[in-house]
Amino acid sequence: MTHPLNPFAATRYEARKARTTIMAKWGTALACLMLIAPVLWILAYIFHHAWPAFSLDYFLLNPSDKGKAGGLWGPLIGSFYLVICSLCVAVPVGVLSGIYLNEYAKENWITRAIGVGVTSLAGVPSIVHALFGLGAFVLGLLPLINRFIDDPLQRMHAGLLTASLTIAVMELPLIITSTREALSSVPKTFREACWNLGASKWQTIRTIVLPNSLGGILTGIILSVSRAAGETAPILFTGAAFSLYVPETFPEKLAPYAVSEPFLAMAYHLKIIMAEISGMPEHMKFGCAAAMILLILSVNSLSIALRMKLRNAKKW
Amino acid sequence: MSTHIEFSDVSVHYGQKRAVDRFSFKIAEHSVFAFVGPANSGKTTMLKCINRTIEFIDAAKVTGQVLLKGQDVKAIRDVYSLRRRIGMVFPLPVGLPLTVYENVAYAPRRMGVRNKAELDEIVERCLRDSVLWDEVKDRLDMLGTKLSGGQQQRLTLARALSLSPEILCLDEFSIAIDPVTTMKIEDVLMQLKEKMTIILVTNLTQQARRMADHVAFLNDSELVEWGENEAMFNRPKKEITGRYLNGEFG
Ligand SMILES: Nc1ncnc2c1ncn2[C@@H]1O[C@H](COP(=O)(O)OP(=O)(O)O)[C@@H](O)[C@H]1O
Ligand SMILES: [Mg+2]
Numbered sequence: 208m209t210h211p212l213n214p215f216a217a218t219r220y221e222a223r224k225a226r227t228t229i230m231a232k233w234g235t236a237l238a239c240l241m242l243i244a245p246v247l248w249i250l251a252y253i254f255h256h257a258w259p260a261f262s263l264d265y266f267l268l269n270p271s272d273k274g275k276a277g278g279l280w281g282p283l284i285g286s287f288y289l290v291i292c293s294l295c296v297a298v299p300v301g302v303l304s305g306i307y308l309n310e311y312a313k314e315n316w317i318t319r320a321i322g323v324g325v326t327s328l329a330g331v332p333s334i335v336h337a338l339f340g341l342g343a344f345v346l347g348l349l350p351l352i353n354r355f356i357d358d359p360l361q362r363m364h365a366g367l368l369t370a371s372l373t374i375a376v377m378e379l380p381l382i383i384t385s386t387r388e389a390l391s392s393v394p395k396t397f398r399e400a401c402w403n404l405g406a407s408k409w410q411t412i413r414t415i416v417l418p419n420s421l422g423g424i425l426t427g428i429i430l431s432v433s434r435a436a437g438e439t440a441p442i443l444f445t446g447a448a449f450s451l452y453v454p455e456t457f458p459e460k461l462a463p464y465a466v467s468e469p470f471l472a473m474a475y476h477l478k479i480i481m482a483e484i485s486g487m488p489e490h491m492k493f494g495c496a497a498a499m500i501l502l503i504l505s506v507n508s509l510s511i512a513l514r515m516k517l518r519n520a521k522k523w
Numbered sequence: 524m525s526t527h528i529e530f531s532d533v534s535v536h537y538g539q540k541r542a543v544d545r546f547s548f549k550i551a552e553h554s555v556f557a558f559v560g561p562a563n564s565g566k567t568t569m570l571k572c573i574n575r576t577i578e579f580i581d582a583a584k585v586t587g588q589v590l591l592k593g594q595d596v597k598a599i600r601d602v603y604s605l606r607r608r609i610g611m612v613f614p615l616p617v618g619l620p621l622t623v624y625e626n627v628a629y630a631p632r633r634m635g636v637r638n639k640a641e642l643d644e645i646v647e648r649c650l651r652d653s654v655l656w657d658e659v660k661d662r663l664d665m666l667g668t669k670l671s672g673g674q675q676q677r678l679t680l681a682r683a684l685s686l687s688p689e690i691l692c693l694d695e696f697s698i699a700i701d702p703v704t705t706m707k708i709e710d711v712l713m714q715l716k717e718k719m720t721i722i723l724v725t726n727l728t729q730q731a732r733r734m735a736d737h738v739a740f741l742n743d744s745e746l747v748e749w750g751e752n753e754a755m756f757n758r759p760k761k762e763i764t765g766r767y768l769n770g771e772f773g
Binding site: 403 | 620
């Protein structure tokens with residue numbers, strides 16, 4: 208139904224199409240704003256209230272007076288060791304399983320079942336992981352080890368080891384999945400070319416497949432770190448403590464915890480000072496929350512930077 | 524001339540589907556043996572039986588015997604040593620995500636060649652034999668994957684030559700390469716014949732006619748017939764062979 212005088216005028220159908228296009232654009236933009244605005248507001252709110260707490264000492268001193276004074280050193284270094292120890296277990300197991308599943312396992316129902324299992328494991332709530340860790344490591348593994356230790360003073364307690372193992376189990380699905388994805392993004396034709404040259408499967412993996420999927424694997428590992436470091440539930444029953452003597456002088460301060468003893472950790476520290484200590488100054492609560500946000504943001508931006516660098520270095 | 528490769532009643536099934544049906548033929552040493560036939564007639568599958576890369580396909584089942592100088596390839600304990608004796612070039616060009624130099628040096632390095640001068644010599648010789656040297660000699664450290672399709676195909680050929688194989692299998696190697704370069708490669712292949720047996724899978728019947736000592740015609744998973752070049756083109760036993768080789772198929 209064109210205008211009789213102007214053949215280029217929009218028909219009614221075209222006008223409606225233009226209107227819906229504009230509405231769709233602004234509708235989706237609004238949804239985006241609804242997502243971003245609260246996040247920015249929360250961040251601003253937290254950092255505004257945390258500001259009075261921030262100083263060099265806040266990060267270098269241990270908490271004192273039930274967290275009402277002092278700083279965050281003990282929990283920070285505790286979270287650091289928790290992450291490192293859990294990765295020592297989760298990275299080898301996760302990456303090697305990913306390699307097996309993607310490169311060696313035949314495509315059959317067992318492989319598929321394991322794949323489904325791994326994916327479902329990623330969806331298990333962290334409190335369930337916590338209970339599993341309690342059962343498997345604190346109540347199962349520790350008594351087993353302690354049976355071989357005669358001196359009661361040397362016996363192992365729930366601590367860095369049990370908490371790290373629990374966190375490792377939580378990190379595994381993400382590491383396995385991202386390893387598999389990274390490996391399968393390397394084209395099959397590269398592998399076939401190598402096999403035709405008489406290279407073994409392992410030689411092919413080592414020389415071609417792994418170097419070209421390392422970025423994806425690392426990204427997965429870093430993301431699993433940022434997720435695991437923020438979890439409270441899994442360390443709740445498996446080794447985290449709140450009030451604990453932590454050395455205040457260097458160099459003891461750098462490695463304050465034994466693997467078989469309880470330790471301080473950021474997520475747990477925050478939970479306790481938020482919920483269980485009365486008369487906690489506001490800036491100490493917000494300071495702790497802000498420090499955690501900073502920690503996780505910096506880990507995440509590391510993974511984003513890595514991904515960008517690798518996208519530029521794409522080799523095919 | 525002695526027999527280099529012999530197929531004795533070889534069949535391949537992918538699950539229920541038959542891809543190679545009771546192939547039997549003999550290839551003489553230092554000859555060029557061409558396989559021609561329409562798509563899906565089992566040519567590529569047949570090649571994969573020679574170096575046993577067919578074993579990477581879970582669904583594939585091979586029966587019969589493939590003999591290499593009289594030895595059953597299935598009885599070769601070290602399958603990698605078998606694959607190193609056979610150079611393979613498949614139709615799709617594949618530059619490995621390594622430099623041009625490292626693409627060619629890849630297999631020698633896996634064999635333990637560390638000496639730089641020795642590697643340099645291998646790389647230059649193979650790139651010359653695949654008619655790529657002049658185009659890449661100034662940028663050997665460029666990524667092999669960044670070459671053009673035709674160049675990558677010649678890189679694949681150079682890689683296949685890097686271990687001085689006793690057999691060279693070329694599966695429709697010229698589909699990504701221009702006619703002039705193809706002619707040059709054909710010339711090189713005729714010289715390489717002195718050193719190795721060449722199996723040529725091709726859709727270009729004229730290429731088979733130019734180069735092959737023997738020609739086999741495959742159709743619908745069957746080896747219709749094989750024989751000397753001249754006889755196959757001029758006096759085929761089956762009518763369908765004559766029609767295909769003279770381009771009147773379909
Ligand atoms: N990996 C595979 N799985 C199942 N069927 C296959 C596979 N590869 C080839 N085939 C089938 O086997 C037959 C022969 O294929 P192929 O050997 O590639 O023939 P050609 O190289 O002559 O075109 C075709 O029908 C093809 O569909
Ligand atoms: Mg083919």
